[in-house]
Amino acid sequence: MPSKMDRTIKVPQESLRWKLDPATLPFETTDDLEPPSDIIGQGRGVEAFRFGMGMDRKGYNIFVTGPAGTGKMFTVKKLLKELSDDRATPDDLCYVNNFKHPESPVLLRFAPGRGAAFKKAVQEFLDNVKKEVPQLFESEEYIARKNEIMEAHEKQVREFYKGVEEKVKDTDLVVVNMQMGPVQRPDVVPLVDGEPKRMVEVEEMVEKGRFPQEELERLKQRRLEVKEELDQIVIQVKQLNKEVKDKSEEVDRLMFLALAREHMQPLRDEFCQGDNAEKIERHLDAVLDDMVENMDALKMLGAKPQQAGPMMMMAPPPEVVFHPYQVNLLVDNAEQDGPPVIIESYPTYRNLFGSIERIMDRNGGWRTDFTKIKAGSFVKANGGFLVLNLMDAIMEPGVWQTLKRSLKTEAIEIQTFDPYYFITATGLKPESIPMQVKVVVTGDPRLYHLLRHYDPDTQKIFKVRADIETSMDRTDENVLQVARFVRAVVQRHEHKPFHASAVxxxxxxxxxxxxxxxxxxxxxxxxxxxxxxxxxxxxxxxxCDTVTAEHVEQAVEAKIHRSNQIEEQLQEMIDRGSLFVDTDGSEVGQINGLAVYSMGDHMFGKPSRITAVTSLGKEGVINIEREADLSGPTHNKGMLILAGWLRRMFAQDKPMALAASIAFEQSYGGVDGDSASSTELYALLSSLSGLPIRQDIAVTGSVNQKGEVQPIGGVNEKIEGFYLCCKRAGLTGRQGVLIPRANVKDLMLRQEVVDAVAEGRFHVWAASSVEQGAELLMGKPAGKRGKNGNYPKTSIFGRADAALAEMAEALQKFGKDDKEEKDS
Incomplete structure (x- = not known):
């Protein structure tokens, strides 16, 4: 016959599982439903996200927190798509050459789509120059102007030398061109017998007596006078040559500028407008100035190779000549409708912040320039939104520091992350890019709190936390939302419709x-x-035309079967007797506790034998797991609370003369959690009172110092784990599980367990206090203190109190006898 306590604390069948009657659902299959338009069950998180999106102030980036598997990324994508539609498309970004300081490329901004147009227009300008410059320097006008300059120059030079020739016409001197290395220079030499002679040769003739000495001295004096005048003329000719060269270069410059400005004018008309007009115009002016400075290279375009001594001089390729004038289109938003939303799934430093690439030249050296600057997701998301998994980003070298710096300064300078920068410098320092990007990171709550604690910058740059909830209220509206969610999955993956029973x-x-x-x-x-x-x-x-409840059950069972190999192995060890678990009878100081094992994708419960042994002593409660370094801090706390309850109940009128050891038998991998503290307490009470504990009941629940049984986790798995053990050993109709009363609302047992309870083959009891649990397990009243301060002698507490009193007296007597023996 069931005891009164058995009936009082038994959990009714209807409380073991909440059931949704398919007949109450307002549809027959999911084809009758529309997919949900809103995010389901995330009111708090959505509100916080909308707030963060609406705050256009520095630092209001969004940190989305929530456990893995709660759909954080899906929520973020949906909200960004919904909230970013009414925002403007950001500007295009281009880098161009800084001709005065090539190591500092210049940043140009254009309206969306205009960056590509500017790059194309510049290329067309360069193509026109490449095509028409060779024709320009071969044109009749150019040749005529050059010939005019050269003719005027030659005429003036001839007049200079004609005056000298007139002066030496009636003398024995003559003007000749002397070869002096690679150049010729005019000189005045004597004329002897109608032939020009060098002064050295004339002096030799004098020494041989073939020419008068007086005549030589006269020639020298005359030659010195003419030579001074000739040297002045040579200086004047050099100056004239320089002027001619300058005039020639000026002609080249003017004619080229006329051509280049004509082709560049459409560029100016089209792009030198708006806020960035002045900066763009300065760049175009710098392009023309640099082209003029490098006129020689431009003039060689299309020229044939020339022999220069033993070397063949080749004209530089056009792509090399025009390379400094190219446009590096860093970010192109031509096809972007609204602000960019970039989800960076691989947030390395290069992918996020870009890089400056380098190439090896023909001499084996590394070089780079403004065209090698590449943008990353962070720059491409400028004016929009960047989403990334923060744990992935933190694991990458340099990413977190650069992200923080960029968000704090609202600017970024593209560089290549290189820990060996001291030997591999890029040599470029591009103009920094002003950033107006909203960064959304996802992570679990633990990561969020760690960063808040250890990195003070986190709260400055992520001022909004959108916490994803793991559950929502079980209302009719939310039940229907789940059905609509099923409809959305069915539609997206083109499944058969789901029947109401499956939903x-x-x-x-x-x-x-x-x-x-x-x-x-x-x-x-x-x-x-x-x-x-x-x-x-x-x-x-x-x-089957539809998916039914049976198919859902098949899927659930199949998933469990794929993951429960360890569970089955443990059950086999219990079945064969390798792990000691009794499911019938009764024992003193022995009880079945319940533990939960988590394998990541599968969680299950299994019973574990807990034993308690008490004796005379002063040690108090000994946690064997702690002594063996197998006990976690939470389990240690539970044991100390247990000892506190013992002192409260039995040590108010006498000292606690007790040594009690409690152990999880056959446990070698460590124990943590306090969900077995009530179980350990029952075993200890049994050992003290000498009353046996039912072995057909497994127990779970933590206890506080007042003797209240507190809720625990994994209650469904624990009940199902002990049910399986009893089923394999043979159900007797007396077996069951004792759980905390506060866990009754958590019950969602498998239908097999619910059916066994309905048929009276298995039971679930719920206790709210140690007294209730002890009475069920030991079949005796727990007992209350009477007016005399004592418990009833036959009660559980009375027996335990008497045993503790006897221990105290025995310890006192033992102490006296020991003292008398020593004194004698």
Whole structure:
């Protein structure tokens, strides 16, 4: 016969699982529904996200937090698409050459799409120059103007030398051109016998007596006078040559500028407008100035190779000549409608912040220039939104520091991240880019709190936290939203329609995932997987037009079967007796506790034997797991609370003369958590009172110092784990699990367990205090202190109190006897 306490604390069948009746759903299949238009169950997070999007102030970037599998990225994508439609498209960005300081390229901004147009227009200008410059320097006008200059020059030079020739006409001197190295120079030499002679030769003739000495002296004097005048003429000719060269270059410059300005005028008319007009115009002027400075290279365009001594002089390729005038289109928003939304799934430094590439020249050296600057996602998202997984970003060298610096300064200078910068410098320092980007990062709450604690910059640059909720209230509206979500997955993946019964099972599964009967899980990625898997099993049934509840159950069971190998191995060890677990009878100081094992993708519960041994002593409660360094801090806390309850109940009128050891038998991998503290307490009470504990009941629940049984996690898995053990050993109709009363609302047991309870083959009890649990397990009243301060002798507490009193007296007597023996 069930005891009174058994009936009092037994959990009724209807409380073991919340069920959704398919008949109550306002549809027959998901074809009758429309997909959801809003994000489901994330009111708080959506509100925070909208706030962050609306704040156009520095630092109001958004940190989206939530456990893995809650659909953070999907939520972010949907909200960004919804909230970014009414914003303007940002400017195009270009880098161009800085001709005065090539190491500092200049940044130009253009309206969306105009950057590509500017680059194309510049290329057309360069193509025109490349095509027409050779024709310009071969034109009749150019040749005529050059000939005019040269003729005037030659005429003037001839007049200079004609005057000298007139002066030496009636003398024995003559003007000749002397070869002096690679150049010729006019000189005055004597005329002897009608032939010009060098002064050295005339002096030799004098020494041989073939020419008068007096005549030589006269020639020298006359030659010196003429030579001084001739030297002045040579200086004047040099100056004249320089002037001619300058005039020639001026002709080249003027004619080229006329041509270049004509072709550049459309550029100026089209692009030198608006806010950046002055900067663009300065760049175009600098292009013309640099072309004029490099006129020789331009004149060689299209020229044939020339022999210069042993070397063949080749004309430079046009791409080399015009390379400094190219436009590096860094960001092109021509096809962008509204602000860019970039989701960087691989946030390396290069992918996020760009780089300055280098190439090796023919001499084996590294070089770079403004055309090698490449933009990353951060720059491409300028004026829009950048989304990234923060954990991925933090793991990449240099990314977090650069991201913080850029968000704090609202600017970025593109550089290549190189830890060996001291030997591989790029040599470029591009003009910094003003940044107006909203960064959205996703991460789990633990990462958020760690950064807030250890990095003070986090709260300056991520002022908005959008926390994704893991569950939502189980209302009729939210149940319908889950059905609409199923409809969306079905539509997206082209599955068979889901029957209302299948939707009800999926909703029940979502409630179990939430861990509370009044909540529904918002882990929609996992629910989406369940929908896909159920549709797979339905697709194997050719006669099935819809996905039903049976297919959902198949998917759930199949997923468990794929992941529960370790669970089955542990159960086999219990079945064969390798792990000691009794499911019948009773024992003193021994009880079945319940533990939860998490394998990542699968969680299950299994019973574990807990034993307690008490004796006379002063050690108090000894946690064997702690002594063996196998106990976690939470488990240690539970043991200390247990000891506090013992002192409260039994050590108010006497000292605690107790040594009690408590252990998880056959546990070698460590124990943590306080969910077994009530179980350990029952084992300790049994050992003290000598009353046996039922082995057909497994117990879970933590306890506080007042003896109240507190809720624990994994209650469904724990109950199902012990049920499986009892089922394999043989159900007797007396077996069951004792849980905390506060966990009743968390129950979403598998239908097999619910059916066994309904048939009376298994039971679930819920206790709110140690007294209730002890009475169920030991079949005796727990006992209350009477007016005399004592517990009833036959009660559980009375027996334990008496045992502790005897221990105290024995310890006192032992101490006296020991002292008398020493004194004697």
């Amino acid at each position: 009800s099972r999926i909703t029940e599964r979502a409630v179990r995932m939430a861990g509370r009967q009044e909540k529904i899980s918002t882990a929609f990625p996992r629910l989406s997987d369940l929908v896909d898997e159920a549709a797979y099993f339905a697709s194997r049934c050719s006669a």
